Every structure is written in C-alpha cells, then in structure tokens.
Amino acid sequence: MGYRIGSGDTLNIRVYGQEDLSGNFIVDGSGNISMSLIGTVRVAKLTVPEISRSIERRLSQKYLRDPSVSVQVASQRPFYILGEVQSPGGFPYAAGMTIQTAIALGGGYTPRANQGDVLVTRRSSSGTHSVLMPVITPLYPGDIVYIKERWF
Structure with missing residues (x-):
C-alpha cells in the first residue's frame, strides 16, 4: 500500500x-x-x-x-504531543518512532501525568479516529498524542 x-x-x-x-x-x-x-x-x-x-x-x-x-x-509531516508532558508541541517525525519516543521528545511526563494508555488521534482514509493506545504503539506522521492527567 x-x-x-x-x-x-x-x-x-x-x-x-x-x-x-x-x-x-x-x-x-x-x-x-x-x-x-x-x-x-x-x-x-x-x-x-x-x-x-x-x-x-x-x-x-x-x-x-x-x-x-x-x-x-x-x-514527513510532524507529529504533535499535548497534555501532561514537559514540552508539548510539534516535532519532526522519524521512521520507527513509538509513542514512548514521542513522550521522550516532549521532555517526559509531568508529575501529574497518567502514565498508562495514551489517547492518539490519527487520520486515515476512513476518517479521523481517537483511540487509547499503549506507549509501545508505533507513531505515524501527523498523529496527535495526548497525555491525560492522572487522578489521585
């Protein structure tokens, strides 16, 4: 494909x-x-x-x-990481990236970050979808990664 x-x-x-x-x-x-x-x-x-x-x-x-x-x-188009990371924003995509490497590029988690599954918004030929994914999931150009806040 x-x-x-x-x-x-x-x-x-x-x-x-x-x-x-x-x-x-x-x-x-x-x-x-x-x-x-x-x-x-x-x-x-x-x-x-x-x-x-x-x-x-x-x-x-x-x-x-x-x-x-x-x-x-x-x-390739950048990906974006938002939410509870030290430095949210857009970053250049590199082949083989995972959500975990995106979090590292964003400076790591903040103290309030939920370190479980992550919300990823991805466009595909069938539309835009937001799905909770584990941090070992491959990242694609244009993805938007959102790190949620944890509740104590």
Missing part, C-alpha cells in the same frame, strides 16, 4: 534533464504542490509512485516527450 502523502510533507521531485522543474516541494494545507509549467498538482492521499505517474502524464500532455520523474519524500 505504501505511505500516503499529506499536508506538511516535503517532496523531492526530479525531472530528468529538466533542472528548472526539479526541487523540493512542500505539500500545502489543501494537499497540493505547485510546479512550473503544470501548475497545481493534487498529491494528498497518493503514494510516491502515483505522484510520479501523475506528474509524468501532465508533463507529457503539452511540454515534454516521454518525461522521467523521480519522487522521494524528503521529510
């Missing part, structure tokens, strides 16, 4: 033999990028190969004969 692109991701796009069309492109809040010649390209919810084919198709319609396009994810 592959990683689905979303707003906040940065794509490194290379068009073979066309340095003016190549570069890094940040996916805007609408899920689009803007490229020379072809304008706005919808990339949200697409995989890297799908984006490559879409750009090749649009370039070949009017501008280039048999274009070759390479797309890579340069950086």
